[in-house]
Amino acid sequence: MLVCAIVAATLASGETVALGAGAAHSAAPARARLEGNYILRGRITVATDVRGEHVGERVRRRWRFTPMCPTGRCPEVGLTRGRGRAVDPLVLRSVAPRLYRGSGVFYRPLRCGRILYKRGEKAPFTITVRITSAVDFAGVIVATAIHARYVGHKRINLTRCVRPPARDSAVYRGQVVPA
Numbered sequence: 001m002l003v004c005a006i007v008a009a010t011l012a013s014g015e016t017v018a019l020g021a022g023a024a025h026s027a028a029p030a031r032a033r034l035e036g037n038y039i040l041r042g043r044i045t046v047a048t049d050v051r052g053e054h055v056g057e058r059v060r061r062r063w064r065f066t067p068m069c070p071t072g073r074c075p076e077v078g079l080t081r082g083r084g085r086a087v088d089p090l091v092l093r094s095v096a097p098r099l100y101r102g103s104g105v106f107y108r109p110l111r112c113g114r115i116l117y118k119r120g121e122k123a124p125f126t127i128t129v130r131i132t133s134a135v136d137f138a139g140v141i142v143a144t145a146i147h148a149r150y151v152g153h154k155r156i157n158l159t160r161c162v163r164p165p166a167r168d169s170a171v172y173r174g175q176v177v178p179a
Contacts, residue, residue: 030097032134032143034065034077040148042172049166050152059170063148065092073141079127090127098131112161121166122156132173148172 040061047053066078079090092100103126110120133145152168
C-alpha cells in the first residue's frame with residue numbers, strides 16, 4: 001500500500017519522472033498489481049426510472065481495491081465502492097491481462113403506497129475494470145490509472161406495487177490517490 005501512496009503523490013502532479021530509486025514508467029500494465037484507493041470521474045450512460053440520476057450526469061466515485069494474494073498481479077481483487085451512504089463489497093476476477101470483472105447485487109428502498117420497503121428493489125450489476133497505466137517501483141509494477149464500466153442490469157421490484165423496470169450504467173476513468 002505504501003508503494004501506491006508514493007506513486008500517486010508523484011503522479012498527481014502530472015509529472016512523468018522516475019519515482020525514487022528504481023521507479024520508472026512501465027510498458028507492462030498487464031502485469032500490474034491493482035491496489036489502493038482510486039478517485040473515479042465519469043458520467044451516467046443509462047438512467048431508466050432511477051431516481052436522482054440522468055443520462056450525461058457527471059459523477060465522482062471513490063473505489064478501494066484490495067489484492068487477494070500477497071504479491072504480484074492477483075487473479076482476484078476485492079473492490080469496495082461507495083454508493084451514497086451504502087458500501088458495496090465485490091470480488092473482481094481477472095478475465096484477461098489488465099482486465100477484471102465481477103457481478104453483484106444491492107438492494108434499494110422502494111415506496112409502495114404508504115409502505116416503505118427497505119429492500120424493495122433488487123439491483124444486479126456488473127463492473128469491469130481495465131488497467132490503463134502502471135509504473136515499476138523497485139521491481140513491483142503497480143497500476144496507477146484505470147477505466148471502469150458499471151452496468152446496472154434490469155432491477156427487480158420485490159413489492160406488490162406495479163412499477164416499470166429501472167436500470168442504470170456509467171463509465172469512469174480514475175487514478176490512484178494517496179492513502
